[in-house]
Amino acid sequence: MATNKEIAKEVVSAVGGEENIQSVTHCATRLRVMVKDREKIDEEKVEDIEKVKGAFFNSGQYQIIFGTGTVNKIYEEVTGLGIAEQTTQETKEAKVADKNAFQKAIRTFGDVFVPIIPVLVATGLFMGLRGLLTQEQVLAVFGLTPESISANFLMYTQVLTDTAFAFLPALVAWSAFRVFGGSPVIGIVLGLMLVNPALPNAYEVAAGTVEPITMFGFIPVVGYQGTVLPAFIAGFVGAKLERAIRKRVPEYLDLLLTPFLTLLLMSILSLFIIGPVFHSLEEVILHATIWVLQLPFGLAGLIIGGLNQLIVVTGVHHIFNFLEVQLLSNTGVNPYNAIITNSVAAQGGATLAVAMKTKSKKLKALAFPSALSAFLGITEPAIFGVNLRYVKPFAFGLVGGAVGGMLAELLQLEGTGMSVTVIPGALLYLNSQLPWYILVNVVAIGVAFALTYFLGFTDKEAKNIDAA
Known part of the structure; x- marks a missing residue:
């Protein structure tokens, strides 16, 4: 059986040698190689390399599938041979290459949502475990009933299951600011403004127990707990606005004025325009999705x-x-x-x-x-x-x-x-x-x-x- 170092050498040789490799990176399962000349890749030779599970060319990269765990080790060996690691800019360029406008838009959605998925996965698992621990059949095994569970323990489980979704706009706005070139910390604060406790809670408004605040006599304002689209749009607009302000503010006033003006203007736009408009659109999308799922x-x-x-x-x-x-x-x-x-x-x-x-x-x-x-x-x-x-x-x-x-x-x-x-x-x-x-x-x-x-x-x- 070949060692990972030997496999790395075979990979480098099969894709045209060091002189044909511009840079290399990897994801969860694939080694991603940016090559100078695609014609120099010996695809049959690549497919025959031990541990290789397939290969294809996509988004400006030659992607070799090794699988989880293995790809990390092969990547270390390849870079250990002196192959340059792919820079963030090269990664962005590779993603953009060979994509139409629709694909680029979808990729952008992915760039915003993928980083927050791990905490949503964890939250989902917490929900599942909470459901298991509160089932009568499971509790009976331990001689317990639902009534015997401590209220404080249930409150703790609620903290685990509710936090990510209660502050979801902050996560989305943070990620959107990061993707669109703004300061992520401003995105977090803007997102938290959308769910500030001073605003009527969105869930309570939906339940009819609380009334929205009316601003200027005609704009209904509520918190945006659990919303996605308003925070995404606010993050996109906010990042572009921050960059525009930063270009026009003198350097010695940047720390003072840029975050101040960005948060001031975006709080007005988000709460009074972006929030009401895109929350309504989000409701339409949600109901349409539910309708399809109920066919x-x-x-x-x-x-x-x-x-x-x-x-x-x-x-x-x-x-x-x-x-x-x-x-x-x-x-x-x-x-x-x-x-x-x-x-x-x-x-x-x-x-x-x-x-x-x-x-x-x-x-x-x-x-x-x-x-x-x-x-x-x-x-x-x-x-x-x-x-x-x-x-x-x-x-x-x-x-x-x-x-x-x-x-x-x-x-x-x-x-x-x-x-x-x-x-x-x-x-x-x-x-x-x-x-x-x-x-x-x-x-x-x-x-x-x-x-x-x-x-x-x-x-x-x-x-x-x-x-x-």
């Missing part, structure tokens, strides 16, 4: 579950982060997660079928870990390393995702969080939904596995594709 006969699950991984391949799936955050912050549940987890599981099922049917030791060594990665919620090794390569497994994975998604919709499964799926995603369904969650995933995996095993893959077809 009869499981149609939403069928369509979303079937197309989700195809959308992931195109790279425009980040728009759904916004919808998931919006669902969670306004309804407390996420039926979208219950659907897409099946699309992820199904790709793993298709890859597992390839692994079990092929007689190729190398393909087995690639497919088995890729299937496991999919069952842990990461489908890139399965999709790019196996399923798309042989086409039919990917198509049957989409079918499995559609069937599982439809079943999840019919069973009305609703996750308590986002961004974790399949095995880790079970933690989002501990509130009595776990048996049904396991069932829909098993169905998605089983359909994709059976179709791929019996109809979607043979070693002979694979050899013809690889030889093409």
Whole structure:
């Protein structure tokens, strides 16, 4: 078995040598290489390197899939050979390359929402655990009842589950300021202004227990707890405004005037214009999303579950982060997660079928870990390393995702969080939904596995594709 250092040397050689590499970086699963001349890459040689699970060219980068954990070690060895690390500016340029306006807009959404997803994942897991700990059946095992749980303990669990969503505008505004070139700390304060306790609480206003404040006789003003779009727009406008002010303010007055004017002007714009207008738009989007998810006969699950991984391949799936955050912050549940987890599981099922049917030791060594990665919620090794390569497994994975998604919709499964799926995603369904969650995933995996095993893959077809 080759060492990571030897693999790193093979990678450098296969992409055209050090002289052809401009810089290198990595993400959770892929080594991303910026090359000077794409024609010098020996793609067959790259595919044959040990531990490589697939490779493709995208967004100005040659991306080699190694999988979680492994990619970090290979990256260290590659940079240890003297290859330059990719700068932040190069990363931005690579992302922008080869993308149209729509793709760039979706990428921007992703850049804003991806950094705040970890705390929303943690919050979702807290919700799931809280649901588990307050179930009568679970408490009975320990000789307890719901009434015996300490009120102080319940308050503590509420702190864990409510904080991120109560102050969500601060997180979104912080991230938007960071992405659009403003000062993130100004974004945090602006976001906190949107949920200041002095304003009527949005949830209480929605419940009809509190009235909005009326400004200038006609503008209703409330807090924006749990909102996403107003904070996003405020962050975008605020970052641009701060940069414009900074250019015009003398340096010796910058520290004094720039944050003062930015927060003053943005508080007025956010509370009196951006907030009311975009919160109304957000409500429309939310109700439209809920309407789609409530289509009869499981149609939403069928369509979303079937197309989700195809959308992931195109790279425009980040728009759904916004919808998931919006669902969670306004309804407390996420039926979208219950659907897409099946699309992820199904790709793993298709890859597992390839692994079990092929007689190729190398393909087995690639497919088995890729299937496991999919069952842990990461489908890139399965999709790019196996399923798309042989086409039919990917198509049957989409079918499995559609069937599982439809079943999840019919069973009305609703996750308590986002961004974790399949095995880790079970933690989002501990509130009595776990048996049904396991069932829909098993169905998605089983359909994709059976179709791929019996109809979607043979070693002979694979050899013809690889030889093409």
